Amino acid sequence: MKEQLMKNIEELIGQNDPETVSGLYERYRQTLQNAVQEMQEAFDAKDMKKLRESAHSIKGCAMSIAHEEVRKAAYTIEMGAKDENPPVCDAPLKRLARISEGMEQ
Amino acid sequence: MAKVNEKKYKVLILDDEPFILLTVSACLKGNDYDITTAENVETALEAFKQKHFDVILSDIMMDSVDGFKFRDIIRSYDKRIPIIFLTSLLDNIDSSLLTRIMRDNYSYYLNKNFTRDTLREKLELVLQAYQAQNEILQLQKHMNNDLDLATRVQTAMLPPWVHFDPNYQFSFLYHPLFKVSGDLFEWIPMDKNHAMGVFGDISGHGIHSALTMTAVQSMLKQMVHRCTPDTIRPNLILQKMNDFFCDKLQMCSYMTCLAAIWDFANNTVLFHSAGHPDLLCFDSKTGEQLIPNPKHRGSLPVGMVRNAQYPDSDNVLFHFPDSAVFLAHTDGLWDINSGGDADGIDPEIFLKLAATAVKDGELATIPDKLIGALEQIGYDVPSDDVSLFALKKTLKENSETEHFLQVISDAGIIDSATIQAADFVLKTTGDDFLAANVEILLSEFLINIVKHGLKDYQPENALIAVILRIEEKRVKITVLDRGRAWDSEHFKGNQDVDAMLNELSQKKTESGRGIPLILKISPQINRMRYCGINETIFYVSKDISMKLLEGKSE
Numbered sequence: 001m002k003e004q005l006m007k008n009i010e011e012l013i014g015q016n017d018p019e020t021v022s023g024l025y026e027r028y029r030q031t032l033q034n035a036v037q038e039m040q041e042a043f044d045a046k047d048m049k050k051l052r053e054s055a056h057s058i059k060g061c062a063m064s065i066a067h068e069e070v071r072k073a074a075y076t077i078e079m080g081a082k083d084e085n086p087p088v089c090d091a092p093l094k095r096l097a098r099i100s101e102g103m104e105q
Numbered sequence: 106m107a108k109v110n111e112k113k114y115k116v117l118i119l120d121d122e123p124f125i126l127l128t129v130s131a132c133l134k135g136n137d138y139d140i141t142t143a144e145n146v147e148t149a150l151e152a153f154k155q156k157h158f159d160v161i162l163s164d165i166m167m168d169s170v171d172g173f174k175f176r177d178i179i180r181s182y183d184k185r186i187p188i189i190f191l192t193s194l195l196d197n198i199d200s201s202l203l204t205r206i207m208r209d210n211y212s213y214y215l216n217k218n219f220t221r222d223t224l225r226e227k228l229e230l231v232l233q234a235y236q237a238q239n240e241i242l243q244l245q246k247h248m249n250n251d252l253d254l255a256t257r258v259q260t261a262m263l264p265p266w267v268h269f270d271p272n273y274q275f276s277f278l279y280h281p282l283f284k285v286s287g288d289l290f291e292w293i294p295m296d297k298n299h300a301m302g303v304f305g306d307i308s309g310h311g312i313h314s315a316l317t318m319t320a321v322q323s324m325l326k327q328m329v330h331r332c333t334p335d336t337i338r339p340n341l342i343l344q345k346m347n348d349f350f351c352d353k354l355q356m357c358s359y360m361t362c363l364a365a366i367w368d369f370a371n372n373t374v375l376f377h378s379a380g381h382p383d384l385l386c387f388d389s390k391t392g393e394q395l396i397p398n399p400k401h402r403g404s405l406p407v408g409m410v411r412n413a414q415y416p417d418s419d420n421v422l423f424h425f426p427d428s429a430v431f432l433a434h435t436d437g438l439w440d441i442n443s444g445g446d447a448d449g450i451d452p453e454i455f456l457k458l459a460a461t462a463v464k465d466g467e468l469a470t471i472p473d474k475l476i477g478a479l480e481q482i483g484y485d486v487p488s489d490d491v492s493l494f495a496l497k498k499t500l501k502e503n504s505e506t507e508h509f510l511q512v513i514s515d516a517g518i519i520d521s522a523t524i525q526a527a528d529f530v531l532k533t534t535g536d537d538f539l540a541a542n543v544e545i546l547l548s549e550f551l552i553n554i555v556k557h558g559l560k561d562y563q564p565e566n567a568l569i570a571v572i573l574r575i576e577e578k579r580v581k582i583t584v585l586d587r588g589r590a591w592d593s594e595h596f597k598g599n600q601d602v603d604a605m606l607n608e609l610s611q612k613k614t615e616s617g618r619g620i621p622l623i624l625k626i627s628p629q630i631n632r633m634r635y636c637g638i639n640e641t642i643f644y645v646s647k648d649i650s651m652k653l654l655e656g657k658s659e
Contacts, residue, residue, distance in 0.1 A: 011220060012131075013128070014222060023127075024124075053166070057121070063193045
């Protein structure tokens, strides 16, 4: 996954700049990790507004580096939170947590 | 893609997600862009106030203030800086979101799945569009400046809005639909008793018509300059104009035209209409309409048909009474409507209003009174240039009791005009206090007009008309100006003038003494506004002059 995301980032910035690419990858990894934590806390507290905002935010980040799996899950959470329907958010949140844990440093 | 030019563009990026700021910055890394990033609206606004930016990239959905509110704040500082919204909302296509983005003419959007190339391409397109819009605005500004100059030149070529001659007086109202007009009015005094008026309306309006009008006016001046009343006839003027349109102007447009030569010694007017609205005439004593051209003789508009003939037999000779008032106008007058798809003015209504206007008051107010009356009954939407001219003979037998002055709003000229007015009053009445009061009143009031009504006005509108009439026990002074509709609370009657003067004395100030002085001299002041003209009437009575004299000796 790391290799694919690094390739995506390289395509995004359009230049062969390994330092920037690895820096962005690491920042994305941390951003996702923080977002999952924020979303989990919001989910547990039934704070749908916060859940929606966090999901929307990570969705944008995932979109920018074409991380489709995260984008889809974040989108489902965003829509579920918007409709105030927590059960819809449960599975994609768990999926995001698994993806985040699986990301190599 | 090629850059718009070699300038390094300054870009402000606002997103509350630092990762997005990093990716955008990475995409724009290099020598083309000078980037400033902000994670919240406050930081973005601080940067915006401190530095000039060429473009803003902004997130929409942010924690504190959303992108649209941020745009509203930016627009309060800069109406046109391009704002590109970066959004991930559009994966759920939301037309209301697009509508909100596009509600502003300088807003764009870019989905967050951009790449370096798509981001740069978007920026280049937006900046190119912005530059093109800037160039158009610059061009528009230049054009507007040129048009303003054209307006000034064209207006300077027209006769003054009011003119008093020992033989006649006229007034002229000119309303171009745009800044310039294709309406033509030329007044050419020929000798002591004769004057020629030429009224025209070039087809179309705007710059094309205005340039044609200027060419025709120049040709007319050259032609008439060499003529005398014995050698010129209205049909000959029109014949030459037709040649001019056909040969020199290549029939690029045509013109309806009325050429008329007045003989004020014999009370006749000889005129010829080339498709132009007829010359109207009313008896100012009765309001009765007189018909100068009962057989509707006339010819084709000039410039319409090559080799068209304008025979002498189509000239019309009309004998008019001393009390006649003539009105000439362009057909734009008939097109004034009440808005929407409404028809223009009903000629019957216009003629009734005209009959009332000519009977009542000063000739110089007639064009404005008429247009003002039309506005009052709902005809207030012109769809063409409008010109309206009023003329009457000045009667010699009144010369001892009435006096006309045209005053340019200049301190030196005002002084000389007020002295002239006082001389007339003194010569007619032998009352030097009355004359002095008239001089003081006029001097103070004309300065008030210049200060309040005509400040920053164009010279052609800054002409003030003063009419003095000696009545049995008083002098009636009518002042007409085309300034703004200023008014003084103090003119509204029941003023304690002595208290006003005392108050000023206590304040030890000279400024502001004008109005109390005017009220002291003329306690009765009538002030009216008709369309674009202010009419102020004062009455200075001989009794007042005596009272002031008594007050002085006390």
